[in-house]
Amino acid sequence: MTENQPFIFPKWANLIPLLIPPILLGGIATAVFVMWYWASPKHIEVGYQPTQPIAYSHALHAGELGIDCRYCHTNVERGAKATLPSTDTCMNCHKVIKTESPEIKKLQKSWKNNQPIQWVRVNAVPDYVYFDHSRHVNSGIGCATCHGRVDKMKTVHQKEPLSMAWCVDCHKTPEKHLRPVDKVTDMAWVAPDQKKLGATLKKDHYIDPGLDCSVCHR
Ligand code: HEC
Ligand code: HEC
Ligand code: HEC
Ligand code: HEC
Numbered sequence: 071m072t073e074n075q076p077f078i079f080p081k082w083a084n085l086i087p088l089l090i091p092p093i094l095l096g097g098i099a100t101a102v103f104v105m106w107y108w109a110s111p112k113h114i115e116v117g118y119q120p121t122q123p124i125a126y127s128h129a130l131h132a133g134e135l136g137i138d139c140r141y142c143h144t145n146v147e148r149g150a151k152a153t154l155p156s157t158d159t160c161m162n163c164h165k166v167i168k169t170e171s172p173e174i175k176k177l178q179k180s181w182k183n184n185q186p187i188q189w190v191r192v193n194a195v196p197d198y199v200y201f202d203h204s205r206h207v208n209s210g211i212g213c214a215t216c217h218g219r220v221d222k223m224k225t226v227h228q229k230e231p232l233s234m235a236w237c238v239d240c241h242k243t244p245e246k247h248l249r250p251v252d253k254v255t256d257m258a259w260v261a262p263d264q265k266k267l268g269a270t271l272k273k274d275h276y277i278d279p280g281l282d283c284s285v286c287h288r
């Protein structure tokens with residue numbers, strides 16, 4: 071038996087102990103990277119893009135057709151929630167447009183049965199965070215600043231981390247993002263001179279987002 075031992079483990083097996091440290095180190099490095107990656111506010115859920123029950127495209131409706139965001143997100147200037155449109159809003163057009171499409175048939179079914187479409191939530195902050203759309207939109211923060219170029223998205227994805235650091239960053243320096251209030255839904259808008267415009271808007275409208283914990287945690 072003792073004579074056979076060298077043959078039970080082939081010769082290269084002697085190398086295994088030598089390989090263990092690099093594998094372990096690689097493992098630790100990977101773990102550290104993964105933890106850093108997920109903990110880093112820049113990466114939390116950015117890019118999250120769930121499949122929706124109907125292949126509704128913002129690129130088509132808000133982009134090509136140029137329908138204003140507020141036509142569907144009716145509460146965005148009035149309250150905390152932007153709100154999603156009901157099937158009725160879609161049927162304003164789809165009673166007659168593309169009625170033979172399988173996707174529009176799903177819409178008709180929802181309408182006939184009076185059953186709302188179960189859209190999958192994309193952007194969300196935890197319950198212990200207070201966020202209000204109207205306060206931002208009416209102060210001159212554009213949809214594109216927080217949601218990206220939705221008018222170019224076939225399927226919506228999360229553009230920004232929505233982390234505490236992200237909120238606080240802007241609350242410290244809102245002038246970097248302020249635009250005239252009538253441009254908040256203009257997705258392609260860029261300031262000719264953001265530095266100058268931002269400073270003027272901040273001063274004229276007394277913009278001063280709070281940094282107290284109680285502003286966002288009430
Ligand atoms: C014709 C109606 C319509 C218009 C116009 C429209 N949307 Fe939407 N929007 C929807 C529907 C329906 C959903 C839910 C399905 C989805 O996520 O695609 C949605 C979802 C969204 C979401 C993700 C919601 C979440 O769960 O986080 C954002 C952000 C958004 N819209 C922004 C915009 C912006 C910005 C504009 C204007 C450029 C706009 N929408 C124009 C109908 C519309
Ligand atoms: C202002 C009119 C209008 C409204 C409101 C509207 N749509 Fe549309 N939709 C269109 C037009 C126009 C097309 C493109 C038709 C074509 O390709 O000829 C279209 C295309 C679509 C398509 C692609 C159908 C296919 O098979 O090509 C889907 C899906 C769709 N819409 C869903 C929705 C949903 C869901 C809503 C409500 C959230 C909605 N639409 C609201 C006008 C509208
Ligand atoms: C200051 C950043 C900011 C701006 C500006 C902003 N949003 Fe949002 N939006 C958010 C956050 C954060 C959420 C998640 C809110 C939550 O979980 O309650 C969200 C959620 C949404 C949702 C999901 C449904 C809902 O009612 O909350 C829609 C739709 C939406 N936004 C559309 C818009 C549109 C349209 C505009 C421009 C008119 C806009 N948003 C401007 C940050 C912003
Ligand atoms: C791009 C800039 C920007 C981002 C990002 C942003 N905010 Fe704001 N926030 C503002 C501005 C501007 C105001 C309005 C301040 C004013 O009118 O003086 C404001 C106001 C508020 C208010 C109302 C304060 C009050 O006194 O009623 C709350 C609450 C708030 N923000 C929460 C949040 C939360 C939570 C987030 C992150 C999820 C966030 N904000 C992200 C710019 C921003």
Ligand code: HEC
Nearest residue numbers: 195196199232233234237238241280281282283285286287
């Ligand atoms: C401008 C808005 C804003 C302000 C001001 C703010 N927070 Fe937050 N806070 C948030 C958001 C948004 C989250 C959720 C982050 C997430 O989902 O990753 C959060 C999360 C937290 C959490 C949960 C743990 C974590 O890090 O995810 C704690 C604890 C917290 N905040 C404490 C505070 C304290 C203490 C202050 C005051 C010094 C404060 N916050 C001020 C927006 C704010």
